[in-house]
Amino acid sequence: MFATRKLTAAVALAFVAGAAQAQVSxxxxxxxxxxxxxxxxxxxxxxxxxxxxxxxxxxxxxxxKSKLKVEIISADHQNKPDVGSSIARQWYDVDKxxxxxxxxxxxxxxxxxxxxxxxxxxxxxxGPATSDLTGKACSPNTVHWTYDTWMxxxxxxxxxxxxxxxxxxxxxxxxxxxxxxxxxxxxxVLKNGGKVLGKVRHPLNAQDFSSFLLQxxxxxxxxxxxxxxxxxxINSIKQAAEFxxxxxxxxxxxxxxxxxxxxxxxxxxxxxLIFTETFYWDLNDQTRAWTKRFVAQSNGKYPTMVQxxxxxxxxxxxxxxxxxxxxxxTKVVAQMKKMPTDDPLFGKGSIRxxxxxxxxxxxxxxxxxxxxxxxxxxxxxxATIPADQAFRPEKDGGCSLVK
Amino acid sequence: MTEIFGxxxxxxxxxxxxxxxxxxxxxxxxxxxxxIFGLLNIINFTHGAQYMLGAxxxxxxxxxxxxxxxxxxxxxxxxxxVFGMLIERTMLKQLYKLDHLYGLLLTFGLGLIIEGxxxxxxxxxxxxxxxxxxxxxxxxxxxxxLPTYRGWVIVASLIVCLGTWFIxxxxxxxAYLRAATENPQLVQAxxxxxxxxxxxTYGFGVALAAFAGVMAGPIYQVSPQMGSNLxxxxxxxxxxxxxxxxxxxxVTGFALGIAEGLTKVFYPEASNTVIFIIMALVLIVKPAxxxxxxx
Numbered sequence: 001m002f003a004t005r006k007l008t009a010a011v012a013l014a015f016v017a018g019a020a021q022a023q024v025s026x027x028x029x030x031x032x033x034x035x036x037x038x039x040x041x042x043x044x045x046x047x048x049x050x051x052x053x054x055x056x057x058x059x060x061x062x063x064x065k066s067k068l069k070v071e072i073i074s075a076d077h078q079n080k081p082d083v084g085s086s087i088a089r090q091w092y093d094v095d096k097x098x099x100x101x102x103x104x105x106x107x108x109x110x111x112x113x114x115x116x117x118x119x120x121x122x123x124x125x126x127g128p129a130t131s132d133l134t135g136k137a138c139s140p141n142t143v144h145w146t147y148d149t150w151m152x153x154x155x156x157x158x159x160x161x162x163x164x165x166x167x168x169x170x171x172x173x174x175x176x177x178x179x180x181x182x183x184x185x186x187x188x189v190l191k192n193g194g195k196v197l198g199k200v201r202h203p204l205n206a207q208d209f210s211s212f213l214l215q216x217x218x219x220x221x222x223x224x225x226x227x228x229x230x231x232x233x234i235n236s237i238k239q240a241a242e243f244x245x246x247x248x249x250x251x252x253x254x255x256x257x258x259x260x261x262x263x264x265x266x267x268x269x270x271x272x273l274i275f276t277e278t279f280y281w282d283l284n285d286q287t288r289a290w291t292k293r294f295v296a297q298s299n300g301k302y303p304t305m306v307q308x309x310x311x312x313x314x315x316x317x318x319x320x321x322x323x324x325x326x327x328x329x330t331k332v333v334a335q336m337k338k339m340p341t342d343d344p345l346f347g348k349g350s351i352r353x354x355x356x357x358x359x360x361x362x363x364x365x366x367x368x369x370x371x372x373x374x375x376x377x378x379x380x381x382x383a384t385i386p387a388d389q390a391f392r393p394e395k396d397g398g399c400s401l402v403k
Numbered sequence: 404m405t406e407i408f409g410x411x412x413x414x415x416x417x418x419x420x421x422x423x424x425x426x427x428x429x430x431x432x433x434x435x436x437x438x439i440f441g442l443l444n445i446i447n448f449t450h451g452a453q454y455m456l457g458a459x460x461x462x463x464x465x466x467x468x469x470x471x472x473x474x475x476x477x478x479x480x481x482x483x484x485v486f487g488m489l490i491e492r493t494m495l496k497q498l499y500k501l502d503h504l505y506g507l508l509l510t511f512g513l514g515l516i517i518e519g520x521x522x523x524x525x526x527x528x529x530x531x532x533x534x535x536x537x538x539x540x541x542x543x544x545x546x547x548x549l550p551t552y553r554g555w556v557i558v559a560s561l562i563v564c565l566g567t568w569f570i571x572x573x574x575x576x577x578a579y580l581r582a583a584t585e586n587p588q589l590v591q592a593x594x595x596x597x598x599x600x601x602x603x604t605y606g607f608g609v610a611l612a613a614f615a616g617v618m619a620g621p622i623y624q625v626s627p628q629m630g631s632n633l634x635x636x637x638x639x640x641x642x643x644x645x646x647x648x649x650x651x652x653x654v655t656g657f658a659l660g661i662a663e664g665l666t667k668v669f670y671p672e673a674s675n676t677v678i679f680i681i682m683a684l685v686l687i688v689k690p691a692x693x694x695x696x697x698x
Binding site: 200 | 527
């Protein structure tokens with residue numbers, strides 16, 4: 001008898017809850033953080049992105065007093081598009097996931113963006129780099145959050161060409177990301193009067209770069225542009241030092257460098273590198289306070305811009321679900337574009353029709369070992385690039401959503 | 404300047420030398436695998452993790468105990484070797500009578516666990532390890548700039564590889580070892596403690612991996628996944644050389660390093676698949692591998 005009564009109560013409760021959240025499918029907003037948990041990009045995104053997503057949920061609940069039920073899950077896509085898209089399909093079809101966040105590795109992100117569009121869900125991409133996500137492959141269900149190859153090329157590339165680095169040789173990671181970064185950087189170099197002497201494409205996760213570096217050395221280019229990321233960038237820079245490339249007068253341009261890479265290299269090897277980021281933990285009081293909370297949960301690792309982007313993206317997504325009273329992917333993304341963004345890490349910003357999130361970028365230089373005062377005190381901010389100059393003009397991307 | 408297939412010969416020499424350096428690592432690692440497989444019949448998939456442990460051991464010795472590269476080269480193989488013997492005594496020993504597959508599964512699982520623990524502790528970007536003072540700098544060979552440390556890698560690896568080959572193929576101890584794998588009962592009847600010999604052999608194979616790990620530290624990042632990146636290639640080397648053949652693994656290790664180096668010049672995109680293409684071709688023509696004998 002008791003059991004039946006309990007059951008009736010539960011059913012009644014479910015109806016009440018259902019009425020309160022009429023538009024939220026199955027009563028729960030489910031967010032899946034999908035990234036590289038175990039290989040060369042795991043420090044850039046990995047478990048740190050899951051921490052960031054949880055912090056976003058915590059802060060959203062605290063400030064909004066929302067009644068939404070939100071669940072966060074995560075998985076490892078192993079940097080393989082096929083693995084990534086099959087997880088995404090299972091999440092959307094079976095596990096009732098409403099939004100996928102992060103997804104570093106451009107090739108995987110392009111696949112996820114397509115799956116998300118087919119299923120009418122939402123994709124907040126913090127990890128991937130390729131500017132095609134808001135260009136020819138743009139989607140009404142995808143927001144590209146943190147950075148992209150056009151922004152990196154424009155920020156870092158033009159700064160280097162303007163200080164005299166006119167001839168370039170590219171070391172390019174052989175997949176969608178590397179190709180996009182090389183293409184966008186080459187365009188910037190040529191536009192500023194420089195020239196490209198050659199390029200070599202290496203497999204993802206290549207370990208040994210000596211062979212490629214020798215080819216770069218032989219090219220006699222002034223600048224060796226590293227169109228790769230994570231462990232590949234670290235090993236390229238480290239081995240370039242070993243082969244006396246910088247001593248020989250050539251300079252290295254890390255087109256995509258994260259703070260975790262600098263930490264892995266050590267300031268001795270990394271000092272003087274110039275590159276572009278959209279987040280640095282030591283920018284202002286708000287970023288420092290947030291970082292303190294993050295570090296307490298991350299085994300002492302400081303946040304990368306990708307992890308910061310996951311926080312900011314998930315926060316804005318939840319605000320949009322609350323405001324639009326729906327978790328229908330297409331509608332939420334439209335709502336996200338309608339609302340201005342505001343969070344402690346990236347400040348005030350907006351999302352364009354093509355899905356590009358707009359915020360400032362920073363040209364940073366790595367400090368010398370004697371300039372660094374504490375843990376992760378690695379950057380000097382050389383210039384702030386305002387959002388409208390940092391990212392590709394909307395009309396140039398070729399996105400079909402831009403009228 | 405003379406050219407071969409459009410590549411200047413000077414550049415080609417440089418690439419050959421680089422190939423030889425990478426081949427040194429393949430040879431060192433595949434040698435350990437060959438020793439373990441040849442004498443224990445265990446397919447040691449923990450080898451990559453043990454190589455990584457060697458590098459981390461060196462890193463920890465440097466940062467926690469202040470002991471430099473040369474000490475690490477001595478201590479790390481011993482520490483990791485003892486750890487290996489512990490695994491052999493407590494776990495692998497139970498599996499000798501079973502199918503190869505069980506040993507493979509156990510060692511593969513162990514490798515994943517060790518790697519996971521280190522990734523959790525140290526992250527995936529890895530830790531820097533400096534080149535020892537004595538071996539910094541480099542020489543201009545005319546056709547390329549050879550970092551001193553890379554030269555040392557070739558020399559050290561050749562000494563260790565040939566030394567191992569000599570012990571196993573040419574000494575009395577080696578004869579015991581080989582006899583023990585052929586017929587353990589008979590060797591035991593002569594008063595040789597076979598189980599202990601097997602434990603020591605496994606420890607030695609593992610120590611070789613750790614040695615290679617210390618050698619790799621200054622070149623690559625000391626990172627948890629450094630072993631898993633290499634292990635598949637090394638297994639291909641062992642298969643091409645002939646499972647269990649000592650000389651086979653040494654020669655194939657160096658030769659494939661060169662083949663890979665040349666691919667990086669002519670068609671870099673294929674540089675991580677070329678070894679498997681060679682493996683497929685060799686297996687079609689000689690299923691037991693280049694130096695293996697059909698049992």
